[in-house]
Amino acid sequence: xxxxxxxxxxxxxxxxxxxxxxxxxxxxxxxxxxxxxxxxxxxxxxxxxxxxxxxxxxxxxxxxxxxxxxxxxxxxxxxxxxxxxxxxxxxxxxxxxxxxxxxxxxxxxxxxxxxx
Amino acid sequence: xxxxxxxxxxxxxxxxxxxxxxxxxxxxxxxxxxxxxxxxxxxxxxxxxxxxxxxxxxxxxxxxxxxxxxxxxxxxxxxxxxxxxxxxxxxxxxxxxxxxxxxxxxxxxxxxxx
Numbered sequence: 001x002x003x004x005x006x007x008x009x010x011x012x013x014x015x016x017x018x019x020x021x022x023x024x025x026x027x028x029x030x031x032x033x034x035x036x037x038x039x040x041x042x043x044x045x046x047x048x049x050x051x052x053x054x055x056x057x058x059x060x061x062x063x064x065x066x067x068x069x070x071x072x073x074x075x076x077x078x079x080x081x082x083x084x085x086x087x088x089x090x091x092x093x094x095x096x097x098x099x100x101x102x103x104x105x106x107x108x109x110x111x112x113x114x115x116x
Numbered sequence: 117x118x119x120x121x122x123x124x125x126x127x128x129x130x131x132x133x134x135x136x137x138x139x140x141x142x143x144x145x146x147x148x149x150x151x152x153x154x155x156x157x158x159x160x161x162x163x164x165x166x167x168x169x170x171x172x173x174x175x176x177x178x179x180x181x182x183x184x185x186x187x188x189x190x191x192x193x194x195x196x197x198x199x200x201x202x203x204x205x206x207x208x209x210x211x212x213x214x215x216x217x218x219x220x221x222x223x224x225x226x227x228x229x230x
Contacts, residue, residue, distance in 0.1 A: 042222070043220045043222045044160075044206070046217045046218075049217060095218075104162070104165060105150075107159050108159060109158065110157075110158070110159045112157065
């Protein structure tokens with residue numbers, strides 16, 4: 001099956017710094033990727049839709065200037081958490097839909113962000 | 117707007133016992149339904165999916181789920197639980213209007229007693 005990777009798998013940063021998380025589709029092309037956030041013991045909440053060649057679409061309540069998304073190619077989307085604060089600490093998961101249109105998603109393994 | 121409800125936050129079963137995890141959805145058309153499992157600190161693994169056809173779907177690891185349109189449910193079952201099944205289980209529905217993202221339920225944490 002299709003594989004989606006994320007890098008790094010975990011990162012610790014200081015408050016006020018920026019962190020970039022990469023999401024790659026390894027064996028298929030993805031014009032769309034999704035970024036989810038998962039707080040401890042909670043469900044996945046969609047943050048934004050990353051679109052290759054155009055601007056990302058953000059969910060209501062998600063700060064565009066804080067969570068910068070760039071879909072640089074058909075296999076790479078990046079999420080940059082700018083001026084990170086402790087409340088941004090979370091598990092970030094990306095996914096890419098499979099091509100047939102049946103809405104199955106291939107999920108990355110996630111990135112654990114801890115802001116100190 | 118579509119939504120998914122998993123009524124049980126936490127379930128404990130004995131190893132070897134049967135399991136049923138509940139999932140109810142709200143969706144305007146024929147939904148695509150999924151069950152995912154997540155081990156602590158890990159990503160999501162797809163257990164099974166329903167798109168159309170036979171309402172009883174078989175998945176990996178001995179899991180199955182039944183789509184019941186009249187009850188707006190997609191409950192996950194396993195006849196005999198193994199200790200390794202202890203994890204968080206998420207039901208999801210898609211697509212969301214205008215995009216292809218999934219909407220997830222709040223999850224059910226399964227604990228397996230020896």
